[in-house]
Amino acid sequence: MAEGKTIISVKNLKKSFGRLDVLKDMSMDIEKGEVVVLLGPSGSGKSTFLRCLNQLEAATGGTIIVDGQTVTDRHTDINKVRENIGMLFQHFNLFPHKTVMQNITMAPIALKTMSKEDAHAKGLALLKRVGLSDKADAYPSQLSGGQKQRVAIARALAMNPDIMLFDEPTSALDPEMVGEVLAVMKELAADGMTMVIVTHEIGFAREVADRVVFIDAGYIVESGSPKAIFNHPKEPRTIDFLNKVL
Amino acid sequence: MIAIIQTYGSMLVQALGKTLLLTLLSLSFAMIIGLIISLMNVGKNRFFNFFGTAYVDGVRGVPLIVLAYFIYFGVPTGVKMMGFQDFRLTALQAGTIALAMNCGAYMAEIIRAGIESIDKGQMEASRSLGLNYVKTMRLVILPQAFRVMIPSIINQFIITLKDTSILSVIGFPELTNMGKTIAGNTFKSLQTWAIVGIMYMIVIVALSKVAKRVERRVNLGRG
Ligand SMILES: Nc1ncnc2c1ncn2[C@@H]1O[C@H](COP(=O)(O)OP(=O)(O)O)[C@@H](O)[C@H]1O
Ligand SMILES: [Mg+2]
Numbered sequence: 137m138a139e140g141k142t143i144i145s146v147k148n149l150k151k152s153f154g155r156l157d158v159l160k161d162m163s164m165d166i167e168k169g170e171v172v173v174l175l176g177p178s179g180s181g182k183s184t185f186l187r188c189l190n191q192l193e194a195a196t197g198g199t200i201i202v203d204g205q206t207v208t209d210r211h212t213d214i215n216k217v218r219e220n221i222g223m224l225f226q227h228f229n230l231f232p233h234k235t236v237m238q239n240i241t242m243a244p245i246a247l248k249t250m251s252k253e254d255a256h257a258k259g260l261a262l263l264k265r266v267g268l269s270d271k272a273d274a275y276p277s278q279l280s281g282g283q284k285q286r287v288a289i290a291r292a293l294a295m296n297p298d299i300m301l302f303d304e305p306t307s308a309l310d311p312e313m314v315g316e317v318l319a320v321m322k323e324l325a326a327d328g329m330t331m332v333i334v335t336h337e338i339g340f341a342r343e344v345a346d347r348v349v350f351i352d353a354g355y356i357v358e359s360g361s362p363k364a365i366f367n368h369p370k371e372p373r374t375i376d377f378l379n380k381v382l
Numbered sequence: 383m384i385a386i387i388q389t390y391g392s393m394l395v396q397a398l399g400k401t402l403l404l405t406l407l408s409l410s411f412a413m414i415i416g417l418i419i420s421l422m423n424v425g426k427n428r429f430f431n432f433f434g435t436a437y438v439d440g441v442r443g444v445p446l447i448v449l450a451y452f453i454y455f456g457v458p459t460g461v462k463m464m465g466f467q468d469f470r471l472t473a474l475q476a477g478t479i480a481l482a483m484n485c486g487a488y489m490a491e492i493i494r495a496g497i498e499s500i501d502k503g504q505m506e507a508s509r510s511l512g513l514n515y516v517k518t519m520r521l522v523i524l525p526q527a528f529r530v531m532i533p534s535i536i537n538q539f540i541i542t543l544k545d546t547s548i549l550s551v552i553g554f555p556e557l558t559n560m561g562k563t564i565a566g567n568t569f570k571s572l573q574t575w576a577i578v579g580i581m582y583m584i585v586i587v588a589l590s591k592v593a594k595r596v597e598r599r600v601n602l603g604r605g
Contacts, residue, residue, distance in 0.1 A: 219512035229507035
């Protein structure tokens with residue numbers, strides 16, 4: 137649960153692609169250990185918001201401060217900040233030419249945050265944690281979707297991030313594999329990881345989220361506890377959206 | 383035919399060796415040129431993009447034989463005019479430069495296409511872990527791109543091997559040049575050029591076979 141210390145601070149974030157204004161004016165503070173679920177219709181800017189947090193997309197305006205570092209400032213060493221922010225993608229994006237273990241150990245070894253031996257030991261521990269101890273030497277193409285996403289989580293955790301971003305991590309999975317990934321995410325949340333999650337899994341959001349944020353057309357329309365948003369939504373757009381998905 | 387092989391056999395084999403030497407040297411440099419130019423072209427820096435595109439268009443727009451003449455005859459004359467009287471280029475040096483420049487331009491396009499064929503998510507996943515652009519290229523993008531490119535690269539190797547024959551015009555004693563000499567001495571054009579042709583063919587077919595093997599093994603590694 138929240139410890140009352142802001143770890144991500146977004147102020148008046150704007151983002152456009154050419155003439156298309158995607159994020160119009162978004163502000164949000166996220167506390168250490170908080171689990172925030174972003175909800176909203178397709179094309180509303182959820183992915184773009186998430187990708188601005190680690191600057192996979194450069195913001196057009198506003199400021200974003202992560203762990204005391206202003207990531208929207210050109211002079212900030214963004215690579216250093218990213219080491220502390222894990223990201224999960226809808227399509228996993230595992231490295232197909234590397235084994236599962238190499239996928240996990242590549243970054244810590246390349247960035248010298250760990251020795252080879254330590255990275256390997258950590259890799260084994262992480263694989264155990266996500267329930268894939270027997271897959272260390274497999275290639276991604278030999279794994280199911282659910283297994284791939286769990287490897288991707290292990291890969292992100294290898295850098296010991298304080299924050300994890302999830303962009304629809306279960307949307308590309310067959311229904312029977314969604315649960316195994318959500319279970320790992322639940323454990324992460326219980327361990328106090330700060331998480332920002334774009335997902336359509338309402339059940340998961342109800343159970344795990346500290347806060348649900350509803351986004352539409354590049355604005356934050358409404359935010360509050362899962363109970364408040366799901367049981368007593370105030371804004372018409374939220375009500376409309378929830379009627380469609382619930 | 384037998385008589386030619388008996389008399390000139392060892393010289394022909396030596397000339398083939400020169401052909402292979404020239405090919406190998408040119409290809410090594412072409413790989414380096416190709417890699418640098420392709421990286422200039424896939425990046426977002428406008429100056430590099432301009433230079434990279436200019437190189438590819440420029441070199442591809444000039445026939446290899448003209449490039450070879452320019453480097454072998456033109457460049458030393460120019461350098462001498464600038465006051466460096468001792469400047470010389472051997473036929474091997476000039477030939478290697480011309481071929482490497484030429485092959486490098488095609489290699490750059492092959493490598494660029496290979497890099498661009500890799501899913502954007504690969505770059506994003508690596509960058510999100512904190513790796514910078516260069517490390518991402520080296521560890522994530524290029525190893526995958528090279529697998530995609532292997533057939534095209536081998537094809538380019540074969541083209542370059544054949545292109546060495548063009549450099550007979552600057553007097554480098556490679557296989558085709560040797561063929562000219564022998565045909566001139568013996569007046570047996572038919573036999574001489576048949577032998578030379580077969581020699582090229584054997585090497586190239588052997589190379590393609592090895593290439594197929596390599597390709598298969600690399601694809602197996604993907605699991
Ligand atoms: N790289 C891009 N270039 C141009 N338009 C983009 C790009 N990325 C996203 N968009 C546009 O921005 C809008 C929001 O996209 P996105 O953030 O992916 O929405 P969501 O994740 O909520 O579905 C969409 O209209 C999308 O087409
Ligand atoms: Mg999205």
